[in-house]
Amino acid sequence: xxxxxxxxxxxxxxxxxxxxxxxxxxxxxxxxxxxxxxxxxxxxxxxxxxxxxxxxxxxxxxxxxxxxxxxxxxxxxxxxxxxxxxxxxxxxxxxxxxxxxxxxxxxxxxxxxxxxxxxxxxxxxxxxxxxxxxxxxxxxxxxxxxxxxxxxxxxxxxxxxxxxxx
Numbered sequence: 001x002x003x004x005x006x007x008x009x010x011x012x013x014x015x016x017x018x019x020x021x022x023x024x025x026x027x028x029x030x031x032x033x034x035x036x037x038x039x040x041x042x043x044x045x046x047x048x049x050x051x052x053x054x055x056x057x058x059x060x061x062x063x064x065x066x067x068x069x070x071x072x073x074x075x076x077x078x079x080x081x082x083x084x085x086x087x088x089x090x091x092x093x094x095x096x097x098x099x100x101x102x103x104x105x106x107x108x109x110x111x112x113x114x115x116x117x118x119x120x121x122x123x124x125x126x127x128x129x130x131x132x133x134x135x136x137x138x139x140x141x142x143x144x145x146x147x148x149x150x151x152x153x154x155x156x157x158x159x160x161x162x163x164x165x166x
Contacts, residue, residue, distance in 0.1 A: 062108070105146070
């Protein structure tokens with residue numbers, strides 16, 4: 001682990017992840033710049049050994065539409081995890097996937113399909129079958145939406161994430 005206090009790291013990641021969007025004059029330019037720089041630095045601290053809880057935190061931090069390049073650091077951090085941790089952390093972040101901006105959920109799910117082994121993707125399906133029915137239905141609809149559009153529509157991703165319905 002590249003940082004000591006996980007809870008403090010997570011709290012700061014989530015706080016700084018609320019990047020200031022264009023036109024927001026309620027935050028000073030200095031604060032906006034600090035949030036951006038610190039958010040990237042927090043993502044860069046991740047070395048991939050932190051486990052599924054860190055994956056979940058990284059996904060949950062994708063709270064705003066525009067990242068101005070900072071979100072690339074989050075995706076890069078996600079790529080450093082072993083696929084089983086990426087998949088497990090993504091499952092625990094299922095509720096967050098439904099609430100973060102659409103492009104971010106698509107990019108995360110695409111990473112899962114591209115980096116997850118066949119065994120890990122079976123684990124994804126099995127674990128999702130134990131989610132609350134409403135959450136599972138929302139996730140299934142999100143996956144179907146991304147398969148009909150760009151993020152999961154290509155042959156490398158299409159059909160790799162399957163959820164059983166009640």
